[in-house]
Amino acid sequence: MTSAIPTPTRFGVPAPTRLGVFLGAVFGALLALLAVAVPLSSARAEIRVTDVLGREVVLEKPATRVVLGFYFEDFIAIVGPGATDRLAGVSLHYWKGYRPRQYEAYLAKFPAIGDLVDVGDVDNATMSVEKIVAARPDAVILSAGQYDYLGANAAAIEQAGIPLVVVDYNAQTLEKHVASTLVIGQVMGTEDRARRLADAYRAKVEDTRARVAKAATGAKPKVYVELGQKGRDEFGNSYGKGMWAGVVDLAGGANIAAGQVASWGPLNPEYVLSEAPDAIFVTGSEWMSMPHAVLLGFGIDPATTRERLRPYTERAGWADLPAVKNHRVHAIYHGGTRSIHDYVYLRYMAKVLYPEAFADVDPKAELAAYYAENLPIAPAGNFMLPLDE
Template identity: 50%
Template sequence: MSLFLRGLAAAALSLAVALPAPAHEHIKLTDLDGRNVTLHGLPEKVALGFYYEDYLAVAGAEGAAKLVSLSRAPWADWRPGQWAAYGAVFPALETLPDFGNADDNSFSVEALIASQPDVAILASWQTAAIGEAGVNQIKDAGIAVVAIDYNAQTLERHLLSTRILGAVTGQPERAEHLAALYEAKTKDTLERIAKAGPSGKKIYVELAQKGPAEVGNTYGKGMWAGVIDLVGGQNIAAGQIANWGPLSPEYVIAAQPDVIVLAGSEWRNKPEAVLLGFGETDAAAQPKLAAYAARPGWEALPAVQARAVYGIYHGGNRTLSDFVYARTIAKALYPEAFADVDPAAELRAYYQDWLPVVPDGTFVTKLQ
């Protein structure tokens, strides 16, 4: 059985534990940490740690009204354009209590408890950061802790996380539609690749945050490396970088990548970065992509010669809409197989169907 089909089977078997009950009944589920959780009725007050867009896609506008606190920095600081777009629709976000950021050890269990939620929905990387002691402290205050995990980049955990969000928010039908969409797009991507056969193309991804004068991180495992693995590209960082870190300029040139992907975001305090995402324009992104392509020694790289240099939104990976970015990279590797696929149009359709904001900005682009 293929990895994809095993993921489908595991997700189907686990679905029963994630289905919600009426508000007056207990909801029992197994979260993505493997923790058995019982909710005493449908939660009305939610502390949200991460996966903000995914939560809102499943919960709908009603889910925003249930929020009583946030881990604010990973949204407002990491994705300021995205934060501003949602703040325009939900002004109350700006005044929600902030319980800190597990990524920089400022996470405050006490602040989360003080917001008096019925449930804390946290990423598995956040529960790992605060440890069992932190999780138990929250639980001892009478607050259920539910861990979800899109960071794992597996079909199974994407689907289970979505269905668990459906259970906790009382939106099982939305969750099922979203899970089916993600499943179908992933299946279509893999079927096109299987039909096309190996591309044989080498690919290099760089976090384009520091500008071309300084080498940014690439990924040997997880994050964009996980996407490359999914779509069958030859990642030049594989075996060179354990998780993330920079490759030497000499190694990149020697590897002669056929495709280069520059991951950009809304880093407005980093003037040399490739800026992509909400509020960002292709007109501004093109000179930044060109500056990277003009690095010493890059002019002769196959990717630069073919103008196969792409910009991709760093904040879009490891989400319910990340099938768009997988298809962007797949199209770069197998252009004929994905000739009829327009990732930017698919992203717009996703937002139109599932989210309350319009994705005004550039999220995927190619060097002209």
């Protein structure tokens, strides 16, 4: 009869075997890795965003309930399918008020947007922190102008634990368009879509710049842009900086409003005549309640646009302007600026100024392609056209 081999002991406690030592070491290493991994995963879950004002904003996760102040179609394009389901509130005036038929097209597609909280707007001094917070968002995206309007009160949004980011397409620069697009993509967790849109925008703008640089060998053609809300008898705003001024600059035009108005405002009629613009662009939109406005956009036919545009050419002295004599008076969609697809309107304007350089560019086809690829509705209507075919 054999006796069992006694288990080695140390100080009365069984001594570990080699296997036990090995397993203990492995277990200890795993615990160490877990201890490191937990805080690392938490760090990865945080989303750190630097907005266009250079403010660093931290989100725990991609936003699912957003208050959106402006740039509604850009948001939908950047976020992609389900974008409207991730809205908690909007500044309704800037969508339904500015672009009523565009809003109606989205409302028909997504009826739930009719129930979104309206947080007010800057134009009517109704936007408030209280309305924004009451919408219970997990993120707020405002334009630079809206952020400025709220001023010191904007801090109350963040004090309520709600991340606030600022974007700015109104500046009408390539850099801020790209930055704004990437910021929205970060906030919403759709960075790939945002990067694709930003890269496409950059490519179109740079292609336009290259064509203009090659074609603009002499004096730049003079350009006059007017907000077409008031009709023939009263001059509407023109743009000295930002918005259409930025488009004119990129298109290779000499903006006659530059230096005359700081941002926007009407020009003196005699000054417009003295400058003798080579091309005139009157902006239009779905301003159905304005009896003399140039109508353009969703659901607007060319005949209606031209009927509202033609009286502008009947202003005193306009018959002698180069733009009128040479049939270079155009209607262009006012919503065609401050957007990630405004390169379409840039290229339309550039083609008017330098037709040979853009002979192979079809801005209307580019607009249709953008919608087909990035948005859930079609651009049914007219968005840019000459007064005379």
